[in-house]
């Protein structure tokens with residue numbers, strides 16, 4: 001069953017073709033990684049899926065909702081998002097568990113009255129993902145890694161069918177990054193696991209949990225396939241248009257510019 005389908009989708013803003021003729025299908029329980037250099041259109045692609053951006057042409061269907069024909073608010077409630085453009089929307093003085101609870105209402109503030117039971121659910125979720133010690137803390141005082149953990153807990157409040165992580169390991173140290181990838185693995189093992197869409201610049205973060213990769217360049221899909229097909233020196237040299245070499249350590253692919261290109 002297709003969870004996300006884009007057919008010939010183009011997105012233009014201020015005369016700039018930000019995405020051009022995108023064809024992409026995500027099947028249920030197929031976890032994807034999207035890679036692309038800065039400005040290749042990754043964030044705008046996910047904003048299209050979340051209906052934060054509106055396509056210029058083409059067809060988009062997400063979780064059975066055909067954009068332009070069905071109601072969008074219900075759809076937004078089924079998509080969890082972790083990323084800097086969401087992180088920036090919260091007031092620095094919001095208490096951690098209140099921030100997590102906003103996930104239930106798909107907002108950045110708690111406009112509606114909430115009960116102690118609601119807060120208990122948020123706190124329990126924080127404990128489950130290893131963020132229990134952040135209960136009671138003020139968002140603005142948290143480290144980057146702690147903020148990311150809160151956003152993950154927030155995104156799980158709605159039991160999302162799709163979970164999008166946009167450069168979620170930004171600013172995380174080596175160990176926090178490794179913990180995040182382990183947490184994602186645990187999420188993939190849940191009975192009602194969401195489909196993951198994981199945006200990254202770092203091929204070493206592509207764990208066995210991901211079955212498919214999408215490579216974007218200048219707003220176009222340049223390749224898609226399995227990690228075995230695409231995580232090769234040839235394919236990545238073609239993608240980056242610069243010669244690269246790959247070191248595989250413990251199953252993680254580290255991609256480096258070829259030695260002759262290093263200063």
Ligand SMILES: Nc1ncnc2c1ncn2[C@@H]1O[C@H](COP(=O)(O)OP(=O)(O)OP(=O)(O)O)[C@@H](O)[C@H]1O
Nearest residue numbers: 013014016018036037038039040041042043044045
């Ligand atoms: N409203 C706009 N008008 C004109 N150009 C825009 C607009 N919004 C985005 N762009 C451009 O579209 C391109 C794609 O942006 P996007 O943020 O999707 O890239 P990205 O792949 O997520 O980049 P990064 O890895 O740096 O986060 C960039 O060149 C950006 O400057």
